[in-house]
Amino acid sequence: MERKDNFIRRQLSTKSRLVQAPMLGVTTPEMVAAANDAGALGSLALGDLAPATCEQLIRATKKLTERPFAVNLFSHHIPLLTGDLRIQYNRTKDFLERLAAEQQLEVVFPEADDLQFTDYRDQLDVIIEEGCRLLSVTFGCLDPVSIDRLKDEGVVLMGTCTSVEEALHLQRIGMDIIIVQGIEAGGHRGSFLGGRYPQIGGLSLLSQVRDHVDTPLIYAGGVYGGRTAKAAHLLGADAVQVGSMLLCSRESALLPFEKEQLRRTKETDVVLTDTFTGRPARGLRNAFVDLLQDSGYVLPYPYQNKLTQPLRQIAKLQQNAGLINIWRGQSSPQFSEASTKEILLGLSADIDSFPTNENQ
Ligand SMILES: Cc1cc2nc3c(=O)[nH]c(=O)nc-3n(C[C@H](O)[C@H](O)[C@H](O)COP(=O)(O)O)c2cc1C
Structure with missing residues (x-):
């Protein structure tokens, strides 16, 4: 199998450096495959779905794309009732x-x-058995035993942060990639530390996380065109994750x-x-x-x-x-009904049309 650090570098240096956001209730296997076809990284949302449903969705996605895709789940703590x-x-x-x-x-x-409730550790059994190579989590971080187990299997681990403190925590526990979620983002806050929900804007958060960690970063929140994606790249993102742009796409379950x-x-x-x-x-x-x-x-x-x-x-x-x-982020994209592939290829071309020289 390809070395993990090479694999991560290759995943984040796809031409577009785009990630299709996992969106529970919206993402379908068809959307993930279409994102992969566009040269982006597709992400299959598994949230807190039962392991058997996770297995069905992963298998359906594997039938549609040969390229690796990310699976995403909620790794939260459940208070006693x-x-x-x-x-x-x-x-x-x-x-x-x-x-x-x-x-x-x-x-x-x-x-x-x-x-x-679903214990995310039961979902991990399926993820490992199905040979998934990338896992992103939100609402928390993984426990140390699960991290070791996933690392032994060569799974690339991605955690979501909404503050510098959370980013440092994710880096410390060994996440391979950090998803930096600005307050603009559609859907849930991925926060998990201190019982609070930080409300830090993407501009401040991304730049400050970049100052503090050297883990590869994916930025999520408010990206709706080439200019916003480019801004995230300039602030230190290795890739950007887009959700709202795809809500009305042909493959969306809405x-x-x-x-x-x-x-x-x-x-x-x-x-x-x-x-x-x-x-x-x-x-x-x-x-x-x-x-x-x-x-x-x-x-x-x-x-x-x-x-x-x-x-x-x-x-x-x-x-x-x-x-x-009905979740959506602060930026108002066109809510195009075109295919996910077309929307992402369009975004990619839009990014390319901006000058690469930072001084221009
Ligand atoms: C409808 C919807 C559902 C979402 N569900 C998930 C999810 O299941 N897991 C997750 O990590 N993020 C989820 N998110 C957040 C996205 O991963 C991402 O942070 C967000 O869409 C980025 O902001 P944008 O919508 O402005 O592009 C969801 C977002 C939306 C809009």
Whole structure:
């Protein structure tokens, strides 16, 4: 097998130096393969999906592309549901039941004792068995035993940071690549240290992380064209990761009404909210956000996520945009419906059209 450091260098020196962002609920095997076809690095989002589902998705992706792709999962800590948190869970469930009844939606919310979670270590078994060569994680870092195990298997490890402190931590525990996520980014904050959610803008964060670590960096947040990608390269990114640009692409799993909603929104309707999942995420403000913000009915992640999930699933079936989460970042791309390959090749050409000389 090719040496790991050569492999990393080659992955990050693809002509475009682009990474297709893993986006749970949006990314499909077809999107990952199309990104690979464009010369970018495709990333398959596995979030907290059950190991059997992870296996199916990885196998489906392998059928569509021969090139390596990254898999991505949530490596978070799950607080115990006891004491006050359990009382709060039941109060929030009652509140959501009343909301569903008012909206005439028949929703069965899970009882606290019926909740099921995926341990990321079980997902790792599948990732290793399937021979995945790159793994990115968000919401946390991996435990030392898993890191050793993955390193022994030659898997390239990528962790997400939202502060310099988190970047230093990821470097210290031996991550091969650090994904630097600016506050502009669509979707969840990948933060994991100190129980806080840093809100540092990409310009400040990327430049300062570059000053402090020598690990290869991928920048994520607000990249929507050649100029923004080039700016990230100048600030020290070895590659850039794009998510929002691909939300309406042909291979996106979003439904037509969600794509329409994305196109209609004004930039001022894009907010950071923890109301859907209990972890701040950037997306469209709607009736649900307005109702729950500051309501006292927001549980910590992943409980809010598990509790609101059945409501969101039914609202989605009914095309009710007021009750579902639609994530997107601060930059407003064209939300093109072209293929992922075309969008990424276009971005690549746009990057090339900017002068490479930093003084120009
Ligand atoms: C719909 C959506 C879902 C996302 N899901 C994930 C995910 O599953 N794992 C992850 O590491 N990042 C996820 N992200 C964050 C992206 O990896 C990336 O940081 C972000 O899209 C970059 O900002 P941009 O949207 O402005 O391009 C998601 C982003 C969006 C928009």
